[in-house]
Amino acid sequence: xxxxxxxxxxxxxxxxxxxxxxxxxxxxxxxxxxxxxxxxxxxxxxxxxxxxxxxxxxxxxxxxxxxxxxxxxxxxxxxxxxxxxxxxxxxxxxxxxxxxxxxxxxxxxxxxxxxxxx
Amino acid sequence: xxxxxxxxxxxxxxxxxxxxxxxxxxxxxxxxxxxxxxxxxxxxxxxxxxxxxxxxxxxxxxxxxxxxxxxxxxxxxxxxxxxxxxxxxxxxxxxxxxxxxxxxxxxxxxxx
Numbered sequence: 001x002x003x004x005x006x007x008x009x010x011x012x013x014x015x016x017x018x019x020x021x022x023x024x025x026x027x028x029x030x031x032x033x034x035x036x037x038x039x040x041x042x043x044x045x046x047x048x049x050x051x052x053x054x055x056x057x058x059x060x061x062x063x064x065x066x067x068x069x070x071x072x073x074x075x076x077x078x079x080x081x082x083x084x085x086x087x088x089x090x091x092x093x094x095x096x097x098x099x100x101x102x103x104x105x106x107x108x109x110x111x112x113x114x115x116x117x118x
Numbered sequence: 119x120x121x122x123x124x125x126x127x128x129x130x131x132x133x134x135x136x137x138x139x140x141x142x143x144x145x146x147x148x149x150x151x152x153x154x155x156x157x158x159x160x161x162x163x164x165x166x167x168x169x170x171x172x173x174x175x176x177x178x179x180x181x182x183x184x185x186x187x188x189x190x191x192x193x194x195x196x197x198x199x200x201x202x203x204x205x206x207x208x209x210x211x212x213x214x215x216x217x218x219x220x221x222x223x224x225x226x227x228x229x230x
Contacts, residue, residue: 004161033217043154043162043207043220056217091161105216109161 002026004110006092012116013082021077021113023092032075033093033107034067036060043091049075082117089114130227137195139224141208144189148210152218153182153193157204162220165193165206195226203228 005024013019025032034046047057049067066078075094079086093107131137143151149170154162166177168184168191175182181194191208205225209218 042222043209045217045219048217056215093161106164107218109163111159112161 004092004094004108006090006110006113008113009111010114010116012118015084015117016081019079019082019115021079021090021092021115023075023077023110024073025075025092025094026096026108027073029094029096029108031055031095031097032067032069033095034077035091035093035109036088037091037112038088046077079115082115084117087115087117127222128225128227130229131198133198133200133228133230135198137193137198137202137226137228139193139195139206139208139226141191141193141221142189143191143208143210143221145210145212146189147213149213150211151182151184151191152209152211153180153191154207154209154220155202155204156207156223162207198226198228200228200230202226 004026007022011019030050032049035043036046037043044060045058047061047067048055052069064080068076075092089112091112092110095105095107097105129137129139152167153165155165156162166175166180166182168175168182170186173184179196183192193206195202203226205223207220207223209220211218
């Protein structure tokens with residue numbers, strides 16, 4: 001069964017450093033997403049991406065964040081200058097379509113990258 | 119403030135019992151709801167969804183009930199198994215959005 005994969009599983013970085021989190025969405029999916037989950041808290045939407053551009057983003061997704069699809073398979077989230085409060089699990093997800101009320105909208109989540117900022 | 123929340127942070131049941139996980143939402147514009155299961159070390163997994171024009175939907179061993187009058191959503195799991203142990207999140211899609219807004223989650227613990 002196809003699945004979303006993410007690397008690394010755990011990233012430790014120093015405050016102020018740049019990190020890039022990588023995701024390989026399911027191959028026939030066209031819509032890509034990043035979420036984060038601070039330990040013990042709810043999953044929060046960051047950004048959605050379609051056709052090589054951001055389609056929706058939350059207030060969390062400020063200028064420190066960027067996303068890119070550098071090739072036909074990878075989808076990356078970059079945090080330019082990490083802060084302590086960026087420590088969280090980051091989940092990538094993909095879906096076949098964006099239409100609501102459709103099974104094609106089901107978002108498949110990856111296993112996550114745990115980011116620890118020291 | 120939050121528009122999606124859960125009444126019980128932890129629910130412990132015996133294997134074979136039925137489980138009910140509850141969720142309250144406050145945004146009357148929400149028209150699509152999803153339940154996700156998150157096992158330890160994994161990302162959320164879609165379980166079942168329901169549109170606001172329905173009040174009940176059944177899947178395999180799971181049933182979602184929607185009460186729009188009191189803005190309440192529940193997930194019923196029949197014959198709960200140890201493999202059902204996980205954190206369960208309800209999420210809402212507000213009208214016009216395909217992005218789910220998640221609630222905090224309920225931890226379901228199934229004792230053999």
